[in-house]
Amino acid sequence: MPLPVEHVMPELFEALVQSHAVLASPPGSGKTTRVPLALLQQPWLSGKKILMLEPRRPAVRMAAAYMAGQLGEKPGETVGYRMRMERRVGPHTRIEVLTEGLFIRKLQEDPELTGVGLVIFDEFHEQSLDSELGLSLCLDVCDALREELRLLVMSATLDEQAVADLIGGKAIVSDGGLHPVTLHHLSRSAGREVLPATHRLIHRALREQEGDVLVFLPGKGEINRLEARLKEELVPADLFQLHGEMDAASQALVLTPQPAHRRRVILATDVAETSLTIEGISSVVDSGLARKPVFDPNSGLSRLTTQPIPQASASQRAGRAGRLGPGTCYRAWTETEHGSRPFQRPAEIRQADLAPLVLQLALWGVIGPGSLHWLNPPPAPAWRQGVALLEKLEALDGEGRITPH
Structure with a gap:
């Protein structure tokens, strides 16, 4: 089935012949899995390798596995991946997916990026410190060493023209094609009882909707506690987890479609917010929380804090329900609370050590x-x-x- 991003492929091909490019497209439109494969045979690449950077380890593994599957291969052949303590790269690998941090190390060891023709910055709207550093260093490489090296920045919610102006490339916008998602907010604030409210919304989604339910929670601890409670209640669905500490086999199981008569409730952190679409999701239950590092300049230390997500992240999470058909999103906060949230989370470089x-x-x-x-x-x-x-x-x-x- 054609995905929305495929409609702008000719424009993207033409832009990259000339210079760098920015591709703005909503979640689930095919950026991560269709674009690298489509670019692989472009003449200007001259057989060189494509590097695609992901902000999270699970996305690295899952994106590579999905693209390899599209070619009827396993990771390590045409498509491979690399991250700390894990590597699936072979002599014929042409697309290599890796974490942003590992890319910085690779760049320091080989500033010319020997054998690389294109660097793709996926999910750049997350504005991680490593992604901004990587882009700045790549622009320096293009200026001083590799004029022919191409950069492609892919984003869902960022100001694409500002990035295009920075890199001297063209901004290309794919206007989605996702199905409508009906939003349900709480009528009264949950206050400190967000997780009990999220628990109730899971039962509501199972009662009112069909298909699988994707639940966003701030961390593994909340996932384990909620899973235990749902098991005790014998909910009419199979329970799955999705977070950054899982092994490859467990992550792959979540992405594998289940028989039509088996419903799933997938309890996930924000790793499910971006990069890959989980098939079968028709409903999202969103706690509205995420766990992020915050730097304290007084102590000189960073600590993880649980904080409300911004509006842009909430929109991305809701969009996960509209990938295959009309969907529904249940939010554990009120419309008034939603309006008071910032649109975007501040760039990490503005608040990090x-x-x-x-x-x-x-x-x-x-x-x-x-x-x-x-x-x-x-x-x-x-x-x-x-x-x-x-x-x-x-x-x-x-x-x-x-x-x-």
């Missing part, structure tokens, strides 16, 4: 961030704090260079 970024740029030979191109420039106070910490640890000298030890 920048010491790792300072160190990576020092390894690159850059003393200050001003010599690179950024979508979100590193804030000066956080940069200075990162430099001060690294100097205190004697990782940098007084001129911002890496020390011998």
Whole structure:
């Protein structure tokens, strides 16, 4: 079945012949799994490899497995993947999916990206620190070493024109084609009782809708507790988990369609928000929460906090119910609460510990961030704090260079 992104493929092919490109398309439109395969035989690629970066480990493995399956192969043949402690790459691999952090390491070891013709930044709207650093370093590579290297930034909710202006490429928009999703909000605020409210909404979805139910929860602990309770209640559905600590076989099982008479309730973290579509989902139950690292400049430490998701993330989660037909999303917060949430989560570079970024740029030979191109420039106070910490640890000298030890 053709996916919405396929309608803009000719425009994308033409844009990449000339320069870089930005592809804006909603979740479930085929960006992650159709675009790399379609680009593989483009003449300008000259047989070189495509690297596709993903923000999360589960997405790396699942995207590679899905694309390999489309070719009737296993990961490690035409399509492979690489992440820390796990690698499925062979001598004939042409598409390599990897985490953003591992890409930074690869770039530091081989700045010319030997044998690579295209780097795809998938899910760039998440604005992770590593994705912004990777893009800035790639632009530096294009300017100094590899004018012919192509960059493709793919996003669901970000301002595509701002990114296109940054990289000097064309912005291409695919307007979806997803089915409508009916939204249900709580009539009264759940307050601190969000998880009990989410539990009740799961039962409501099972009563009112058909098909599988995807439930978004902030973390593995909440998933385990809710799964145990649903098992005790003997809900009329098979229960599955989806989170970043699962092995490859368990993740693949979630993506495998079940017999039509078997309903599923899939309890997931935000790894299910992006990158791959789970077949059979007709309803989403959203707790509206996610667990994210927050840097405390006073202590100099980062800690995980549970926080409300922004409107853009809520829209992405709801869209998971509209991939195969009209769907329904039950939200564990009120419409008034929704209106008060920010549209987008702040870019990680604006609120993270920048010491790792300072160190990576020092390894690159850059003393200050001003010599690179950024979508979100590193804030000066956080940069200075990162430099001060690294100097205190004697990782940098007084001129911002890496020390011998």
